[in-house]
Amino acid sequence: MLPDLNLRISPRTVQQETVDKLRQAIFSGLFQPGSRLVESQLCAQLGVSRPSLREALRSLQAERLIEIVPNRGPSIPALSWEEATAIYEVRELLEVEAAGRCAARISPEQLRELEKSLSAFEQAAASNDSFARVMTAADFYSIILANCGNPILEEVHRGLVARISFFRGRSMSLEGRAQSSLEEMREIFKAIAAGDGKAARKAARRHVLKAKAAAKTSMDRED
Amino acid sequence: MLPDLNLRISPRTVQQETVDKLRQAIFSGLFQPGSRLVESQLCAQLGVSRPSLREALRSLQAERLIEIVPNRGPSIPALSWEEATAIYEVRELLEVEAAGRCAARISPEQLRELEKSLSAFEQAAASNDSFARVMTAADFYSIILANCGNPILEEVHRGLVARISFFRGRSMSLEGRAQSSLEEMREIFKAIAAGDGKAARKAARRHVLKAKAAAKTSMDRED
DNA sequence: TCAACAGGATTGTCTGACATTCTTGCGATC
């Protein structure tokens, strides 16, 4: 018997597509925090039936990307600073661990990928496209998390980061934040490339703490 | 205006009830890992319509408590040892942090609650009811997580622990595990009561590592 | 100005339907 190729492409269901589209829309900031999502409108816009949409909404609710209050329907949660702080703290825990592990086990090939994503961010940082900044920075973390050797760590991290995408978008457009972020990321990369777990942890911790501070700043300048 | 009492009891929807019932059923081991959940059967057993049930299933899928493969439907995932290891590792990360924080900030009142739950576990450990052991032990952690000052830490932890309930049930019925677990939990309690964060971390780490080892043992004795 | 109310909008839930896909058992073939 041939080795299981696992190539059976599982057909993407309407539900999956819907979840992906909505998640993407939320990430890109299409909905304001606190704004409500009206089922009939979403159905029309996405071209899906209400049952399918509602299944998708339940998935997003479980991911905490939306809130659903009985008889009021789904809405984009307005993250308080306390909640955001809590998320940043756990994110610190996870990213520090991931960076440390990654330093000890990343393959040369993946290391090159990491370097590539770092230069991609470098380029984005030089531009004024704050959306590109967020995306390329996210790529950089993704690679680290994907190479930490613990898929659960990666999964949990992804879930948390998704919830603060709002803050990341705003802080990345802060004057000087991208540049400072770039330097921090270079530190992380250097430590990982050197296989120095301890230094990687330290750099990762500093990076998260600065990101958190930047988020706070961007939040205080409420508009 | 009166202070917002937040007492408006939000009516429990059919969907919520269904999620709760199914989650409970999964925890109590009613479904074998790998077994499939047939929609029509669940609808009949729970007395809900298929759309409501499917919404509930999507919630559970997002929690990773069930898997849904397109055109094959929902099933209970059979956790591999690799995945379980990964979960235990992240759990260690979270519990250690929570215990450390808890030691520094728990209120006398909550400390009494923690003590109570410890004696409840003591009692369960002396009995032969392995389900009671798991539940009381879970209470003990819950209190620690609830008092670590970070609700996200608590939330993530709850999600992870839910996924290894299968292992917990089996290892808790292992000869001597409950007794050993009790001693480890006493250590944790002592450290927290003394406000010694460092010792609490150490004890929490040891506890998770032993739980992991016990889970491995119980798994190797596959039946 | 504020409170009660009516109407519309929205959600929660159900029934029923149908195409597509999977599963299983049976017969045909080697």
Next chain:
DNA sequence: GATCGCAAGAATGTCAGACAATCCTGTTGA
């Protein structure tokens, strides 16, 4: 006797439509 293919049945994915309960809003009346 074992394996293969196929057809019937079962299960899922998706939709349309319906209706009661609840929420929201603008108007009316005090």
